[in-house]
Amino acid sequence: MKLNELKVGTSGVVRKIGGEGALRRRLLDMGITPNTKIMIRKVAPMGDPIELHLRSYELTIRLDDAKKIEVEELSS
Amino acid sequence: MNNSTALKIALIGNPNCGKTTLFNQLTGSNQHVGNFPGVTVEKKEGSIRKHKGVTVIDLPGIYSLSPYTAEEVVTRDYLLQEKPDCIINIIDATSIERNLYLTLQLMELDLPMVLALNMMDEVRASGASIDIAKLQEELGIPVVPISASKNEGTEELTLRTIKIAEQQQRPKKLDFCKxxxxxxxxxxxxxxxxxxxxxxxxxxxxxxxxxxxxxxxxxxxxxxxxxxxxxxxxxxxxxxxxxxxxxxxxxxxxxxxxxxxxxxxxxKAGETKEHLRSVKIDNILTHKYFAIPIFLGIMLLVFWLTFGLFGAALSNLLAMGIDEFTALTSQAMQSAGVSPALHSLVIDGVFVGVGSVLSFLPTIVILFCFLSILEDSGYMARVAFVMDKLLRKIGLSGRSFVPMLIGFGCSVPAIMATRTLPSERDRKMTILLTPFMSCSAKLPIYATFTAAFFSEYEALVMFSLYVMGILVGILYGLLLQKTIYKGKPVPFVMELPSYRFPAPKTVLLHMWEKAKDFLIKAFTIIFIATIIIWVLQSFDFGFNMVTDSQNSMLASLGKLLAPIFKPLGFADWRAATALITGLTAKEAVISTFAVLMNASDTSAVISMLSEVFTPLQAFSFLTFCLLYMPCVAAMAAVKREMGGYRIALAAMTFQTIIAWISAFVVYQIGLFIF
CATH class of the missing domain: 1.10.287.1770 (Helix Hairpins)
Structure with a gap:
């Protein structure tokens, strides 16, 4: 499933990072690499972007970009 | 005094890792702020306290040495070309994994390097610990635990850094992979x-x-x-x-x-206390329903405190002081028998001109105090998170929201506030769009004109002007995005740092820096501009002092320019002249009308204006006032932040063309309807 499909409060493990160029590099640089555990912390009041928790810090990305990240949901 | 030789130290780390705090601790107020050549990326330098020969360069906060953003490229080029004697890589120990990612890339540069492990106090307080000796061994570089905000470990960091730099001790290890x-x-x-x-x-x-x-x-x-x-x-x-x-x-x-x-x-003993607190605060501040009202509430409070409570009082106090000083100087000059021309230059030109600009100073200092607190506490990143969706359509991110909002108060601090935007492209676009947010100095113009022409619809006319400014700004943003700033914007993948108490020293230094910046502008660009306007206003072409303002060079210039405004409906030379003086400060538009129409007070101006303009012409004039090039103080800010006269001039010209077209459309449609 895609990262944007995870529900708030649930976590997933990154399988694949799509996208290209500056965006993809930025996602990788910020620590979204294969096998990273990501938790969906919340959704912004207007429905986009979303807040993630990974590698013990908080990161925000847009839904469009989250769609490019393939994750496997972790059962809590 | 230390007799160490001249050393160049580069300070580098992720954004929000306490880099600025450490820089301020190391250098105190011995700082010099400028730009890297060719780009508007801030470059700060300072010498370390008690080690005069050791210069620290504060490089932009970055996460990686990728070649995509201006900040990353500048940092790379700096490190590769200038080859500093030592790198201090400061990292946030509370999110050590992500911070070390940059460290590994820096080590490849084969420059002497020290790792400053910041926020160790928070790590320890949470019951966690980091084995410093082991970390040193694993990474092959010296590691110094510090707490920049408490100024702990900075002394040791300085000594270790100087030693490493003098011995040119490079990272011992480069292979991290199999x-x-x-x-x-x-x-x-x-x-x-x-x-x-x-x-x-x-x-x-x-x-x-x-x-x-x-x-x-x-x-x-x-x-x-x-x-x-x-x-x-x-x-x-x-x-x-x-x-x-x-x-x-x-x-x-x-x-x-x-x-x-x-x-x-x-x-790890679990999450730090600060992080848990941060999550709790965030649950309220970015709450689904409360986030936007809270944000508007905070901004309203900041505006009220800045432009209302403190700002107005301090500005008045300063204005009173300036008036006193002006009166004293005037008396002294008169009793010394100085010629009337020189007297007028100093009093009517310099004192009045620079004085009126100086009265902005308290506003700017107070505003930056609040902005610095909002930024350093981590709240600004949340504003970007909450508002991002609104600005995405014009190719910007939520980060640009606050500078634009400040633009409704005053363009000068708004433009100066773009410094905190994380990408050069966003910074420049925001600077170009900000002047379209109607600043508070234009209010007296609107108030006088609506009183003269639209007394029944005052609120509606005012509101329509603000909305028009925003709409033109949006259109301009779309245009910029399709032309000069096309190409992909820097991706909006942004860290939301933990909420922290801002360091008072950082806030104070930030205020001081902005105040200094503004004072330099006031006494250079603005000083010259006011003298030019004074000369134009006080003399005719034969350089005789005029008694009737109708005969001044400025009035002649107004008469010369007036035909340009004919298609907009207001070919009156007094309007053109007022628009020129409006460049010193927008409030001057109304005072110029008063002088040129020999009106004794505002109510006289109001009644006389209705003889010069029809309501439609008046609205067209207001449209032009709303959109045309900003005052010299704002122009100076644009010049500084855009990095050059030429680009600033182009921006101003283009903005004036937009104003002309908009007023033309308004007037012609008006003619058609009425």
Whole structure:
């Protein structure tokens, strides 16, 4: 499933990072690499972007970009 | 005094890791702020206290040495070309994994380097611990635990850094990888030894950048066709074995190593107290329903405190002081028998002109006090998070929201506030759009005109002007995005740092820096501009002092320019003249009308205006006032932040053209309807 499909409060493990160029590099640089555990912390009041928790810090990305990240949901 | 030789130290780290706090602790107020050549990326330098010969350069906060943003490129170029004597890499120990990612890339540069492990106090308080000796051994560079905000460990950091720099002690270790990435890096390194030397690039850095597919490094190495082929094969081989691409492979390799290091050195007792507190605060401040009302409430409070409570009082106080001083100087000059022309130059030109601009100073200082608090506490990142969706359509991110909002108060601090935007492109676009947000200095113009022409619809006319400014801004944003700033914006992948109490020292230094910036402007650009306007206003072309303002050069200029405004409906020379004086400060538009129409007070202006304009012409004039080029203080700010006169002038000209077209459309449609 895609990262944007995870529900708030649930976590997933990154399988694949799509996208290209500056965006993809930025996602990788910020620590979204294969096998990273990501938790969906919340959704912004207007429905986009979303807040993630990974590698013990908080990161925000847009839904469009989250769609490019393939994750496997972790059962809590 | 220390007798150490001249040393150049580069301070580098992620944004929000306490880099500015450390820089301020190290240097105190011995700072010099400028730009890197050619870009509007801030460059701060200062000498370390008690070590005069040691200069610290505060490089932009970045997460990686990728070649994509102006900040990253500037940092790379600086480190590669200037080769500082030592790097202090400051990292946030509370999110050590992500912070070490930059560290690994910096180590490849083969420069002497010290790791400053910041926020160790928070880590310890949470019951966690980091094995410093082990971390040093794993990374092969010295590690100094510090707490920049409490000024703990900074003394040791300075001494260690100076020692490392003097001994030119480079990282002991470069290999973090095993397997296919390792093989690829080493094969490529062997291949490019000579090219790297020729290009002056550290070999290891060049090799890993080639594996990553980094264009600027590839170009700099001037590789030959056969080498490029071999490299292609090496990379393909690595990719097919790892079943991933080159960029992901490198990032994965680095993070895998970091995870290993952390597993061996970091004992986690759970999340830090500060982080848990931060999550709780965030639940309220970015709440689904409360986030936007809270944000508007905070901004309203800031505006009220700045432009209302403190700002107005302080501005009045300052204005009173200036008036007193003006009166005293005037008396002194008169009793000394100075010629009337010189007297008028000093009093009516310099004192009145610079004085009126100086009265902005308290507003700017107070506003930046609040902005600095909002930024340093971590709230500004949340505003970007909450507001991002609104600004995305014009190709900006939520980060631009606050500077634009401040634009409704005053364009000068708004433009100065774009400094905190994380990308150069966003910064420039925001600077260009901000003047369309109607500033508070234009209010007296609107108030006088609506009182004269639209007394029944005052609120509606005012509101329509503000909305028109925003609409034109949006259209301009779309246009910019399709023309000069086309291409992909910097991706909105942003850290939301933990909420922290802002360091008072950082806030104070920030205020001081902005105040200094503004004072320099006030006494250079603005000083000259006011003298020019005074000369134009006080003399005729024969350089005789005029008694009737109708005969001044300024009035003649107004008469000359008036026909340009004919298609907009207001070919009156007094209107054109008022628009020119409006460039010193927008409030001057109304006072010029008063002078030129020999009106004794505002109500006289109001009644006389209705004889000069029809309501439609008046509205067209207001449209032009709303949109045309900003006052000299704002122009000076644009010049400084855009990095040059030429681009600032182009921006001003274009803005005035937009104003002309908009007023033309308003007037012609008005003629058609009424």
């Amino acid at each position: 397997g296919y990435v390792h093989t690829a890096i080493h094969s490529i390194a062997h291949l490019i030894v000579d090219e790297a030397k020729q290009a002056g690039l550290p070999l290891r850095f060049a090799a890993t950048k080639i594996v990553e597919g980094d264009e600027p490094v590839m170009t700099a190495l001037k590789l030959m066709e056969p080498e490029i082929d071999i490299i292609g094969h090496i990379v393909e081989d690595m990719e097919s074995h790892l079943k991933t691409d080159r960029e992901a492979a490198m990032a994965d390799m680095r993070y895998a190593y970091i995870e290993k290091v952390c597993a061996a050195t970091v004992v």
